Amino acid sequence: MRVVANRWNATRTPSAGRLGCGGSQTSGSAATRAVLFLCMVIVLALAVIWGISSRRKTNAQLAQETQELAVPVVAVIHPKLGAPQQEIVLPGDMQPFTDAPIYARTNGYLKKWYVDIGARVKAGQLLAEIDAPEVDQQLQQARADLATAQVNLHLAEITATRYKELLKTESVAQQDVDNAIGNYDARNTAVASAQSNVKRLQEMQSFEKIYAPFDGVITARNTDIGALIDSGSSGGTARELFHIAAVYQLRVYVNVPQIYSANVRSGLRADLILNEFPGRKFEGTVVRNSGAIDSTTRTLLAEIDVNNPTGELKPGSYVEVHLKLPTSVTTFTLPVNATIFKSAGMQAATVKDGKTIALVPITPGRDFGAEIEVLAGLKAGDFVVVNPPDSLIDGEEVKILQPQPGTQRQP
Numbered sequence: 001m002r003v004v005a006n007r008w009n010a011t012r013t014p015s016a017g018r019l020g021c022g023g024s025q026t027s028g029s030a031a032t033r034a035v036l037f038l039c040m041v042i043v044l045a046l047a048v049i050w051g052i053s054s055r056r057k058t059n060a061q062l063a064q065e066t067q068e069l070a071v072p073v074v075a076v077i078h079p080k081l082g083a084p085q086q087e088i089v090l091p092g093d094m095q096p097f098t099d100a101p102i103y104a105r106t107n108g109y110l111k112k113w114y115v116d117i118g119a120r121v122k123a124g125q126l127l128a129e130i131d132a133p134e135v136d137q138q139l140q141q142a143r144a145d146l147a148t149a150q151v152n153l154h155l156a157e158i159t160a161t162r163y164k165e166l167l168k169t170e171s172v173a174q175q176d177v178d179n180a181i182g183n184y185d186a187r188n189t190a191v192a193s194a195q196s197n198v199k200r201l202q203e204m205q206s207f208e209k210i211y212a213p214f215d216g217v218i219t220a221r222n223t224d225i226g227a228l229i230d231s232g233s234s235g236g237t238a239r240e241l242f243h244i245a246a247v248y249q250l251r252v253y254v255n256v257p258q259i260y261s262a263n264v265r266s267g268l269r270a271d272l273i274l275n276e277f278p279g280r281k282f283e284g285t286v287v288r289n290s291g292a293i294d295s296t297t298r299t300l301l302a303e304i305d306v307n308n309p310t311g312e313l314k315p316g317s318y319v320e321v322h323l324k325l326p327t328s329v330t331t332f333t334l335p336v337n338a339t340i341f342k343s344a345g346m347q348a349a350t351v352k353d354g355k356t357i358a359l360v361p362i363t364p365g366r367d368f369g370a371e372i373e374v375l376a377g378l379k380a381g382d383f384v385v386v387n388p389p390d391s392l393i394d395g396e397e398v399k400i401l402q403p404q405p406g407t408q409r410q411p
């Protein structure tokens with residue numbers, strides 16, 4: 001029995017030992033789990049804190065970027081300073097210095113003409129002859145009437161002289177003498193009237209020959225041999241026989257816009273350019289202007305005279321007139337895409353203090369196509385926005401990108 005008991009004790013002892021050891025291991029595992037749980041909580045808390053901080057930083061950065069993107073970025077330039085002597089180019093109408101239609105002053109048939117279109121004639125040169133037999137006959141009759149009146153005058157003079165001598169001896173009455181003297185005066189007046197009629201018809205006969213009134217070129221011939229000629233220049237069937245133009249000096253008429261009219265004075269030089277003479281300039285001089293602004297076109301009519309000794313310039317031609325006008329007004333030029341057209345008129349968007357938009361009205365001048373002249377509203381140091389958006393308003397905050405290349409401030 002003792003042996004059996006010892007075996008049982010021997011077998012039970014290790015189990016009891018394992019039980020003791022197992023209790024200690026269980027308590028260590030609980031502590032480890034607690035530490036691990038605490039570590040997990042700390043890590044989780046740190047992750048949450050880092051996430052919140054990162055999100056706040058991202059939100060702040062996003063808000064800043066949104067705010068920055070909300071401010072328009074604009075490109076700016078400086079207006080270019082204009083020249084102290086500005087040149088304007090205007091269309092001109094070239095006309096003869098003297099231009100006249102030639103009409104007949106007597107009726108008849110054209111007997112002969114001596115010049116045709118393009119002929120250069122001198123003053124007093126015979127252009128044509130008219131056959132007017134009625135005038136010739138009337139002149140002959142008038143001369144006969146004058147001769148009759150002169151004979152009657154001579155007889156009245158003799159009678160009056162005789163009666164005056166007889167009156168001295170009281171051989172005739174005073175009444176007879178007065179009648180003789182009155183008859184003489186009447187005959188004298190009749191002679192004067194007949195002489196005037198003869199002179200009138202002689203002038204009419206002289207109109208049978210048509211002469212050039214001045215040196216020039218025949219630009220039209222509207223008659224031919226045998227054509228019926230009617231005197232006068234208006235009404236009926238009368239028409240001009242020739243048209244003559246003085247072309248050795250020409251007049252060029254230009255309409256100067258009102259804004260430049262104050263600088264257009266007599267003596268101002270003008271360069272004339274015609275397409276048919278490439279590379280050449282003809283010099284003219286402003287000689288006069290109308291002195292009044294046309295209320296329809298708001299322009300001043302000016303006349304420019306140009307010499308044409310060789311006749312190469314043709315009246316009626318279109319000419320491009322270059323006028324160099326002195327000006328005391330400072331002008332600038334801007335690209336067309338730097339201007340704003342609104343109901344209030346033409347404006348430019350300028351940037352003040354490097355960040356604020358100011359819409360300023362400008363006064364336009366000449367249009368150069370890609371650029372436009374500005375007469376008032378800008379200064380040399382202004383920053384002008386290029387391609388301003390339609391949404392741009394006065395006082396809006398903007399950011400300047402950078403001045404475009406080649407747009408440095410002009411001196």
